[in-house]
Amino acid sequence: MQTRRDPDQLKRLPWDQFEKLDVADKAQAFNRAGNPYHTIFPQQFDRDSLERLCRLATCIRRIAKSRPGVDFLNRLLSHKRAMLYFTQPSSRTFLSFYAACQYLGLQPAEVRDAATSSELKGESGEDTLRTFSSYFDLIIMRSPRQGFAERVAHLLSSSERPIPIINAGSGKDQHPTQALLDIYTLQRSFERLDGIDGKRVMFVGDLLRGRTVRSLSCLLTNYRNVEQFFITDPRLQVAPEALHLLDRAGVKYTVDDDFEGHIPKVDAIYMTRIQDEWDQAGDTPVDIARYSFRPEHLQILRPQAILMHPLPRRQEIAVECDRDPRAMYWRQARNGMWIRVALIATTFSVADEIFDYYRMNLA
Ligand code: NCD
Secondary structure, three states: OOOOOOHHHHHHOOHHHHOOOOHHHHHHHHEEOOEEOOEOOHHHOOHHHHHHHHHHHHHHHHHOOOHHHHHHHHHHOOOOEEEEEEOOOOOHHHHHHHHHHHHOOOEEEEEOOHHHOHHHHOOOHHHHHHHHOOOOOEEEEEEOOOOHHHHHHHHHHOOOOOOOEEEEEEOOOEOHHHHHHHHHHHHHHOOOOOOOOOOEEEEEOOOOOOHHHHHHHHHHHHOOOOEEEEEOOHHHOOOHHHHHHHHHOOOOEEEEOOHHHHHHHOOEEEEOOOOHHHOOOOOOOOOHHHHOEOHHHHHOOOOOOEEEOOOOOOOOEOHHHOOOOOEOHHHHHHHHHHHHHHHHHHHOOOHHHHHHHHHHHOO
16 A cells, blocks of 8 residues: 655655655645645545535535525635736636635735736746735636646745645646536536446547646546547647556546547537647648537437537537537536635635535525
């Protein structure tokens, strides 16, 4: 059996040593009592913490249906302040976090462009965020820099004023809170069909640079017998590390480019946009039309299957599909707000208060 190292010791390792740790050790260092303190990568969640978070999100959305319920939620973190540091384009993730903070009474402030902060004067991103940590109690950040959220979480953990960091998308690597909302959506959609266990999930589009795919694929390993399909042009196929993770978890998967052939076989289709902002000059564009969901595909999609997309969408899903009850992307976006309220509540240890309120007033 593997022995785990002391999380306090791990946290204090210098960055050059911390960086080389196994992700399981890093997860320990960033968690507190089984729940994320910093939320940086999907490996910090196990099945129990995922299920608890989904239950909490559902309690919150029900509590928020009434004015006394909203007032209760609003008081929970009214003594805290959050900084939304988004130096990469975002509207839905930004706004859903903003709204999530507001639900808990947490006052949000924002920086949306590094050019408006002292980074323009040559300050390092690390120094900028350390300065912000003096004024706020939580930093929610999106950055084009791979691993930057992890770096900042490590830096703050070993500072005199540690405050939690939530990774709202880092480079091409991870987007853990999108994966949480995707899990919540899958769980709600398959509630009466034995949950997520045993389902077949197909990923389509830019599987190489799409961080949502990597994070969700990883979270799905917490469920039993979930089979994963990676279906796209070979040039956009998922990175080997993501498949090694599945190999280690003993997950069955398929990698190929036969989009139409697989539609009738799966329970969930996760469409994604081509992330061409990462293209290099001279790259030949991929013919995305071959990997787009068209209205005629609704005929071969299973009656109980669902169609997902992290948004923003381009032509990957025809708008004519939006009204089909299996189109889940708008509901996904709303689920995102609730799961983020649940995550922030968990980060600040007010989840039990919410469960108690729910039991006493709504159960
Ligand atoms: C995704 C992202 O930023 O990674 N969007 C999101 O957060 N909902 C997907 C994308 O940009 O294509």
